[in-house]
Amino acid sequence: MHPVPTPPVIDQRLLDALPDLERYAAASTAFSHVVSIDSGLVGPHVVISALTHGNEVAGAIALDRLIRENPAISHGRLSLCFVNYRAYAQLDPAAPFGNRFLQRDMNRVWHGSLASDPTDAWEVRRARELLPLIQSSDFLLDLHTMPRKAPPLALIGPAARHRDLARAMGWPKWVMIDPGHADGKRLTDYHHFSDPDRYASAMLIECGYHFDLRTADIAYRACRHLLKTLHMLDSPARVSPDPARIITVTHSLVPTTAAEFSFERRFDGLQVIEKAGTLIARDGSIEIRTPYDDCVLLMPALLPSDGATALRLGRAKEFPDQ
Ligand SMILES: [Zn+2]
Structure with missing residues (x-):
């Protein structure tokens, strides 16, 4: 539930x-x-x-x-x-x-x-x-x-x-x-x-x-x-001092049955889970754990629904120059 x-x-x-x-x-x-x-x-x-x-x-x-x-x-x-x-x-x-x-x-x-x-x-x-x-x-x-x-x-x-x-x-x-x-x-x-x-x-x-x-x-x-x-406004664009992080989605989780899907705790978006194997959710009897270190949780659904993505997992790295 x-x-x-x-x-x-x-x-x-x-x-x-x-x-x-x-x-x-x-x-x-x-x-x-x-x-x-x-x-x-x-x-x-x-x-x-x-x-x-x-x-x-x-x-x-x-x-x-x-x-x-x-x-x-x-x-x-x-x-x-x-x-x-x-x-x-x-x-x-x-x-x-x-x-x-x-x-x-x-x-x-x-x-x-x-x-x-x-x-x-x-x-x-x-x-x-x-x-x-x-x-x-x-x-x-x-x-x-x-x-x-x-x-x-x-x-x-x-x-x-x-x-x-x-x-x-x-x-x-x-x-x-x-x-x-x-x-x-x-x-x-x-x-x-x-x-x-x-x-x-x-x-x-x-x-x-x-x-x-x-x-x-x-x-x-x-x-x-x-x-x-795009140089359509005169003043120069202000660039973030933080290096951009690009995330590649590795997993998209769609609940088997939404009513039996639950997160282990409240997660905000873009939360980084340091350790591989951390339990993050349960899909019925299936435990969902982070598959690698520094796993980024992307847009966890507030109310998972049948057939819709409940959570995506991704790896982040610095934006490549090319
Ligand atoms: Zn929207």
Whole structure:
């Protein structure tokens, strides 16, 4: 049996900062809830997306702040997209995990034949609507948050161009090469960003804990940092003094039966377990132990569910120069 998790405490200042997105319903683009800032000069088209998961509100606060600041982009175009704005509108502080999506997890629907996917679910329709925007992007940053406290973590695909982007960014410190989930393609996995014969690159950043206002500041910083890295904002990018750590996922654990899966103790994200053989979880009668020294625990699920990844394990090393 799972221990019953204590209800999350939501920072009241986070609730007070939540933007009313209806002001972006008929925004400056052909797409609902998408705002573009165009320099008028040739350059990359950068898409920054928030609310791919409706309850991960920090990115929405960051994008709203960026739109109101209306930064002077030196070249190219910036599009800011509130992806699942309908799920966001359903946020209930008493049940803050309930509006991750309405019908389908929007970060599992981006398969190669999405354009002709006949599924009549809101998230699939919204993803299809956004396809021309996504397919016109050169770089995409997808802002997410986590159910447990953890430092910001970038997730990139295995292609060299994803590592190039992460290396150029130099922040956040933790970068995870993540080939994805068995149960569907994420936005950043879409073939526009992953096919070897295409060039567009994408990064997902897990900015921090869902319900902490500081996470919105980190999301805002992530947006500006990407734009500085691409020389679209004048001031130089501030590089983290810590050397970047790149994590290779070695194990993805999907519970045999979620109701019989439990962690040995509470783990936060990006926790490093020094000793190989440390008991970390039980999957029914099976003991799950760390397979090597200095094993990094990645995004332990708060409530493991059947068929979904409950925990990933990875090895960390310093970012290679090439
Ligand atoms: Zn998410």
